[in-house]
Amino acid sequence: MSIDGLFTRTEEFPNSSAQARLNSLVGLDEIVDRLVVDAIALLDSSAMASWSTAVHGEIIPAVSAVLDRTPMFVFAGDVGVGKTEVAEVIGQAIATRAHVDVSLYPLSLSARGRGAVGEMTTLLTRAFERISSDFACARKQDGTASSLGVLLIDEADALAQSRELAQMHHEDRAGVNALLRGIDGLRVDRIPVLTILCTNRLDALDPAVQRRAAAIQVFNRPSHEQRAALLLRLLAGTEISISDVESLATATAENGVWPYAYTYSDLRQRLVPEIVLSAYRRGVAVNSSIAKEVISRTPPTRPFGSAS
Ligand SMILES: Nc1ncnc2c1ncn2[C@@H]1O[C@H](COP(=O)(O)OP(=O)(O)O)[C@@H](O)[C@H]1O
Ligand SMILES: [Mg+2]
Incomplete structure (x- = not known):
């Protein structure tokens, strides 16, 4: 309205x-x-x-x-x-x-x-x-x-x-x-x-x-615990275990390549849909190796206002 x-x-x-x-x-x-x-x-x-x-x-x-x-x-x-x-x-x-x-x-x-x-x-x-x-x-x-x-x-x-x-x-x-x-x-x-x-x-x-x-x-961008909690919820029912979620939370942290962590929307609106589609296209279950592969080709959003 x-x-x-x-x-x-x-x-x-x-x-x-x-x-x-x-x-x-x-x-x-x-x-x-x-x-x-x-x-x-x-x-x-x-x-x-x-x-x-x-x-x-x-x-x-x-x-x-x-x-x-x-x-x-x-x-x-x-x-x-x-x-x-x-x-x-x-x-x-x-x-x-x-x-x-x-x-x-x-x-x-x-x-x-x-x-x-x-x-x-x-x-x-x-x-x-x-x-x-x-x-x-x-x-x-x-x-x-x-x-x-x-x-x-x-x-x-x-x-x-x-x-x-x-x-x-x-x-x-x-x-x-x-x-x-x-x-x-x-x-x-x-x-x-x-x-x-x-x-x-x-x-x-x-x-x-x-x-x-x-x-x-x-x-702020989500902490390790917050990324893990969000991923755990969003990937419930898949083959991704709690310990997999821990390593996905680590994989979405800042690192040598990306000096900033994934945002909430990176996880929710980009990463998880792409992980699901990727498994769907192959006709297989959502699992941690697919998730890791998607993370490796889906970088986090650059902080607002930072040089490109
Ligand atoms: N704390 C959170 N927990 C779960 N999802 C979140 C959280 N914060 C943001 N999101 C999701 O991330 C997306 C972007 O959030 P939004 O509020 O639009 O960001 P912005 O800070 O740019 O206004 C939305 O889909 C929202 O649901
Ligand atoms: Mg907004």
């Missing part, structure tokens, strides 16, 4: 397909849990109030320091490490934990708004207007929220040009300003919407945007 052509499609949580996607994430439980707890604290003042009353006997003044923060997370890191996936399904985890309906509004700046001058600014401004009006009545008198929103601004690298401010095209600066106006407006009006900004280039993200973020979460 697309709302006025602004968002790619909206999604309502809880729903079972989002839960399945959440369950299929490997190695991110701690990160997701912390982000969910923080998001609920930022969006629903009654959550902090009941905690403070329970442990301090009153709502301590410092609670307002939390509630004054901008409900915005920045997800940063290389390509294929789970930023978009977590941003798209975190609403599911928030909905189940807070027992409240959550709606996702995904906006992609790479797919849109890079055409005519002024388009990105207009897009951002209209998106914030739309989401503010949708959630204007979601906050009840006592501060609790009857529903929550997640505004996902994916591929925000178009906004991440601060270091080159001097040379920055006037239009890009206008985009940053539209974003700042938008998130400040949500905060001032206490609209229960979490903004998530994903970028491959944290170092270039405008400092004014970084400063406002309630959390900056850097996502």
